[in-house]
Amino acid sequence: MLCNPDAPIDVSLCKDCTTSSLDEMKRQLAEVDAELINYDKALQDLSLKSSATQWNDVDATAAQLQRLTMEEATLLEELRTLEEQEAKIKKENRELDLTLSTGEKESDDLYRIFRNNHRMFLQCSEECQSYQLRRNLMEESLEMLKSMSTLDIAFCISIHENYGTINGLRLGRLPHEIVEWTEINAAFGQVALLMQILSERVGIIFTDYEIVPRGNNSAIRRLSGTKTVEYPLHGSGGWKPFGQSQLDHAIVGLLQCLIQIEAKLRERHNAVSPVLMYRMKGEQIIDNESPYRVKMQFNSEERWTKAMKLLLLNLKRAIAISVKLPEH
Template structure:
C-alpha cells in the first residue's frame, strides 16, 4: 500500500502519504463497511454507485483517480455528467455534510491554500448576494400596494424619460455619424487639395530654380556687357583724344628731300631714290590733299583727285583725261608729258585749298604757288621760284619744289589736325 503514489489534483505534483494517513483511511473504510445505513440513503445504493463508478473509470476521472476511488474531486466539472455521477456526488456530499466521511483531497499544500482562498472569495460573494436578497425581501414586504403602484408609475415615467433620452442620443449619434461622414469627406477634399498644393509648390520651386539660373546667366551677361561697354568707352575716350591726322600722316622737311610717311618725294644726283618710292610718296601726298579738302569741305574745280597708292592720278574734269602722279623715269623725254601735267594739276588743287584757307581761316603759307607756271616761290626767304615739272628742270630744283610743297602741306595738316581735334 505504501508503494502507491498520488498526484496533486491540480498541479500533478507527486504526493507522499504518511503511514498514519494510510492507517486512518483503512480504519475509516472498515468503519463505513460495518456502520448501519443512513435512513435517507441506503448503503446498497451507495455501494452500487461506487461499484458502478469502478466499472466506468473514464466518466469524469483519470486512471489515478480510479485507482484511488475514495477521493472527491472539486473544481473540475464534467461535461458529460450522468445521473449516476450526479447521484454519486450527492451521496458523497451528503456523507461529508452529515459527518460520516472526512474530506480527503489529494492536493499539495500550495494548491490547497489557493483553493481555500478561492472558496473564501466565492463564499463572500454568495453571502453578499444573500444579504441583498434578504434586504429586497424585507423591503418588498414593507411596501404597501399604493406605494408599489406609485413606484411603478415613477419607474415607468423614468423608463419613458430614459427611452426619450435614448432616442435623443440615437438621433444625436446619427447626427454625429452624418457629421463624421461630412468631416471625412471634407478631410479627403482637404487632403486632395493639400496634394495639389504640394505639387504646385514643387512646380513653384522648379520654376524658381529655373528663374534663378536664368537670372544668374543674365547677370553674367550683363556683367560681360558692362565690361565690354567700359572697354569701348575707354577706347572711345582714347580715340577721341587721338589726333588721327598726325598719326596717319607724318611729314619731314628738314633734310635735303621732303619725306611723307617714310617715303622720299624727289631725288638728287647724290640721292637716287627709286621711282617706286617717289610714286608711293606721291600717293600719300594725294591722299593727304584729298583728306584735307574733305575736312575743309572743298570740291576741287577742273580736277578730281584719285589717290590710289603708287598709281594715284588726277582726273581732268574738262577733257576727261588722266593726269598721272607716278612715273617710271622716262617721262622727261616729252615736253608736256602726263606726269608733269599731273603734278601741275596737283598744284592747282593745292592752290584752291590754300585760297580757301587764306580767305576763311587767315592762314598764310611760306611758299607761294604759281599754278600757271607750275612753280613754288620762296616768298619769305630768297624769293626764288622752283618748278615742279621735270621737263627742262634739274633734280635739285625739282626736289626743292616738292619739298616746299610738302612744307605747305605740313602746315595745313597742323591746322586741320587742330580743327579736327576741336570738332570731336
C-alpha cells in the same frame, strides 16, 4: 464590606451599618436611574436626529440623482455634439490633408518652375551683362574710332631726318643720299590720292586743275578752256637742273590745288588768316619768311626737299582740320 466582592455575604451587619449601606445603595441607585434617564433621552435624541438625517439624505440624494441624470443627459448631448464636431473636423482634416498634399505637389511643381525660371533669369542676366559689356566696349571703340582720323591713318605723314615722308615713302632727295625715282613717284602718287580725297571731304571742285591719282604714274591735268594738258606727276633719270619741266608743271599744279583746299577750309571755318602751317604763294612755300620753290628746275636738291617737306606738313594740317568738319 458590602462593596468588597471578596467579603462574605452572610456576614451579619448591625443596624447602623445596614441603614448606612441602604442609604448608599439608594444613592447609587438614584444615580444609576438618573444616568439611565439621561442615556434614554440621548438615545431618543439620537434616534430623532438619525431619522431626520435619513429622510433629509434621501431627498438630497434623489435631488442629486435627478440633477446628475440631467447633467448626464446634457453631457451625453454635448458628447454627441462633440462627436459630430470631431467627425466633421476629421473630415475637414482629411480634406485639408488632401488639399495640403495637392498644395505641396503644386508647390513642388511651382518651385521647380521657379528654379528653372531663376536659372534662365540668371543666364539671361549674364548674357545681358555680357551684351552690355560688349556694347560698352563697342561704344568705346566707336568713340575711339570717331576721335581717330582715318585719313591720318591711311596717309601717315611724318618727318624722317631731313625728309618728309608719306606712308614711309620719302619725298625728296639729297646729294649725299640718293632716293630712287620709284620711291619719289610712289610718294607723289600718295599725295595725289590724298588731295583728291581732301577735295571731296571739304566739298571743292578744283579750278583750272584736275588731279589724276594713278599710284606712281599719277598726273595733273591743266584745264585751259577747251584745251587740256596732262603733266606727269612722276620723274625718271638723273637730277637735271634744266630737265623734268613736265614734272615741275605737275608739282606747281599740285600746289595750286592745295592752295584752293586751304581757301575752302578758311571758308568753312570762317577764318581770315591762313589755316595751314606754312603760307603758300604761286610756286613757293614760305617758312619764317624764307621762300622755298617747289620746282626742281634751277633749284638745289636741299631746298626742293625742304619744299616737299613743308608741302607734306601742310597736308597733315589739312587732314587734322578736315576731320573736324561736318559731313559735306
